[in-house]
Amino acid sequence: MDSPFEVLDIDSEASDAEVERAYRRRVLEAHPDHGGSAREFQQVRAAYETLQRKGIEGVDAAELDGDGESPDADGSDSPDEADSGTESDAEADPEPEGARVEYLDYQALADRGWELTDEDLFEKAAEADLSPSAYGTFVAPPHDSLLEAAEENDLTWPYACRGGACSNCAVAVVEGEMSMPNDHILPEKWLDRGIRLSCLGAPISDGMKVVFNVKHLPGLDDLRLPPSTFDKARLND
Numbered sequence: 001m002d003s004p005f006e007v008l009d010i011d012s013e014a015s016d017a018e019v020e021r022a023y024r025r026r027v028l029e030a031h032p033d034h035g036g037s038a039r040e041f042q043q044v045r046a047a048y049e050t051l052q053r054k055g056i057e058g059v060d061a062a063e064l065d066g067d068g069e070s071p072d073a074d075g076s077d078s079p080d081e082a083d084s085g086t087e088s089d090a091e092a093d094p095e096p097e098g099a100r101v102e103y104l105d106y107q108a109l110a111d112r113g114w115e116l117t118d119e120d121l122f123e124k125a126a127e128a129d130l131s132p133s134a135y136g137t138f139v140a141p142p143h144d145s146l147l148e149a150a151e152e153n154d155l156t157w158p159y160a161c162r163g164g165a166c167s168n169c170a171v172a173v174v175e176g177e178m179s180m181p182n183d184h185i186l187p188e189k190w191l192d193r194g195i196r197l198s199c200l201g202a203p204i205s206d207g208m209k210v211v212f213n214v215k216h217l218p219g220l221d222d223l224r225l226p227p228s229t230f231d232k233a234r235l236n237d
């Protein structure tokens with residue numbers, strides 16, 4: 001079987017950032033919606049997960065060569081912090097205002113039988129005595145992704161790759177507008193339904209209503225990577 005390095009078409013000395021970039025390129029090539037196959041897609045995901053679990057810097061490359069699967073992992077999964085985004089070109093001109101984001105956990109919909117299309121969804125949420133982690137508002141600073149803004153407000157939203165290559169961080173935009181760079185895996189049909197990736201996109205309207213944690217929507221979950229800080233936090237609840 002091909003090693004994870006071969007599957008991702010990278011050198012065994014590749015840095016974390018190179019692994020990340022290779023994964024984003026390969027997973028797009030391999031996705032069935034983009035001309036690949038389900039098998040190839042799974043291979044690419046498995047290779048990336050193997051390298052993430054192992055931590056590319058501490059790995060003995062020979063250990064992984066010739067075997068795309070890794071043995072027991074310790075369950076760790078969090079992405080590295082090497083994906084620090086694009087702050088380098090940010091001018092330090094703090095703007096006093098950001099976008100007001102009203103958020104709702106998709107789990108609350110599932111628990112109560114609400115639908116994303118309910119016109120009074122957020123009104124019901126406001127009256128439902130939900131916890132602050134499930135429903136509330138925050139102000140998203142102008143230069144942050146929605147996920148970063150949520151985290152700066154002590155919210156723990158799901159994510160995995162933080163690079164456009166999965167659906168873990170997906171949100172449904174119910175009201176307002178959110179930017180969406182092109183370099184991501186989300187098929188057009190999901191964009192048309194208002195689904196965006198919170199790790200890449202940012203509010204571009206003054207106010208937004210979003211449902212986060214929509215990664216379990218049928219069809220979105222096959223783009224998911226395991227697991228995330230959020231999932232682990234829930235397990236520990």
Ligand code: FES
Nearest residue numbers: 160162164169199
């Ligand atoms: S966390 Fe993977 S696309 Fe956002």
